[in-house]
Amino acid sequence: MKSKTASLPYIIWMIIFIVVPMILVVFFAFTDKSGQFTLENIAKVGQYSNVFLRSIWMGALATLISLILGYPLAYIIAHTHARRQNVMIMLVMLPMWMNFLLRTYAWMTLLEDSGLINTALTALGLPPVKLINTAGAVVLGMVYNYIPYMILPLYSILTKIDGSVIEAAQDLGANRLRVFLRVILPMSMPGMISGVTMVFVPSVSTFIISKMLGGGGNLLIGDLIDMQFLGNAYNPNLGSAISLVLMVLILICMGIMNQFDDGSENMEGGMML
Numbered sequence: 001m002k003s004k005t006a007s008l009p010y011i012i013w014m015i016i017f018i019v020v021p022m023i024l025v026v027f028f029a030f031t032d033k034s035g036q037f038t039l040e041n042i043a044k045v046g047q048y049s050n051v052f053l054r055s056i057w058m059g060a061l062a063t064l065i066s067l068i069l070g071y072p073l074a075y076i077i078a079h080t081h082a083r084r085q086n087v088m089i090m091l092v093m094l095p096m097w098m099n100f101l102l103r104t105y106a107w108m109t110l111l112e113d114s115g116l117i118n119t120a121l122t123a124l125g126l127p128p129v130k131l132i133n134t135a136g137a138v139v140l141g142m143v144y145n146y147i148p149y150m151i152l153p154l155y156s157i158l159t160k161i162d163g164s165v166i167e168a169a170q171d172l173g174a175n176r177l178r179v180f181l182r183v184i185l186p187m188s189m190p191g192m193i194s195g196v197t198m199v200f201v202p203s204v205s206t207f208i209i210s211k212m213l214g215g216g217g218n219l220l221i222g223d224l225i226d227m228q229f230l231g232n233a234y235n236p237n238l239g240s241a242i243s244l245v246l247m248v249l250i251l252i253c254m255g256i257m258n259q260f261d262d263g264s265e266n267m268e269g270g271m272m273l
Contacts, residue, residue, distance in 0.1 A: 012192055025247075028240035040157045041241035048242065052249070055221040057204035058135065062142035066150040067192065069143070074154035075184075077259075089155065092148050104212050106142055111137050111213065133215030141209040146202055150195035157191030158184075193257050201250055221246055 033040045077088045095103055109130040110116050118128040148185055161184060169179045207222030214220075220240065228239030 009209050023137055024239045025243055028237050029244045030241075032237060037270065041237050042236055042245070045241050045245050048221070051224055052222055052246075054218070055204050056249070058139055058142070058218075058220065059200050059206075062139050062203045063150075063196055063200040065139070065143050066147045069197060070147050070150035070195065070197055071154055071188075071192070074151045077151075077155050078158035085159075089152075092151050093199055095144075096148055100145065101127055101208065101212075103145060107137070107141055107144065108132065108212055111140075132213065133217055135214070135218050137221075138210050138215040138218050140204045141213045142199075142206060145209065146199045147196035149202075153194035153198065154188065154191040157194075161187050189260065193260060197257055200253065204250065205246060 002112070029041055030037055032040065051262050057179050063101045073092075077085055077092075079087065108115075112118075112131070113128060113132065115132070119132060121128055165187075166179055166183060169264065170185050174182065189225075205222045205225075207220060207226045210223055216223075225246070227233060227240050228235045
């Protein structure tokens with residue numbers, strides 16, 4: 001009885017901020033402006049398939065880059081002295097203490113045609129490079145803003161790996177590469193899955209980064225939803241339909257990723273040399 005009472009505030013919070021908004025999204029997605037049931041909004045979503053593909057591609061690319069950069073950094077942090085670990089984690093989280101818009105705007109000053117990077121290139125006698133308002137700038141903004149969400153779960157899981165398991169693998173004749181591939185990498189898979197999910201989901205649905213660094217030329221699904229609710233083409237019904245389809249796609253991607261997250265198998269795989 002006491003546990004039910006303790007969970008009551010969380011249940012109320014979920015109903016107000018999760019269940020009710022979801023019901024509203026579904027209602028608007030399957031109704032027209034007069035409130036009548038229709039499938040027209042869902043049918044119109046197919047017109048924006050290229051935007052969905054672009055968003056998924058750029059989100060996946062940003063996630064892959066974050067994993068490639070974040071894993072070695074998390075590994076280095078996890079194997080440094082405890083005092084240094086706290087400092088390095090603080091440095092990873094430091095940009096997150098700043099407003100999201102300010103962080104993105106700072107990249108605008110670096111990437112614009114007369115920004116610091118092109119100014120430095122010109123000073124070195126090199127031609128300026130088109131950096132701002134490109135797909136690369138959008139991916140860069142995604143990686144910069146979301147890479148902490150990749151590093152932190154990886155760091156958390158890497159610090160929990162028992163050192164005796166690694167020593168046992170080395171005693172059995174495994175070299176460093178084999179230890180990493182057959183022990184550390186499989187055992188860190190839960191952290192990789194969490195990091196990939198935490199980076200991919202906001203990357204796919206982002207809209208501020210693509211607006212500020214993409215210049216409107218790299219329309220993403222988040223921009224499209226924003227236009228339906230806040231733009232001149234105000235159409236909350238279509239915006240809800242697009243949001244619903246996006247949620248379904250994200251849930252499918254998360255379901256696929258969760259198939260690779262099996263703690264018992266990861267542990268056994270880590271012991272197979």
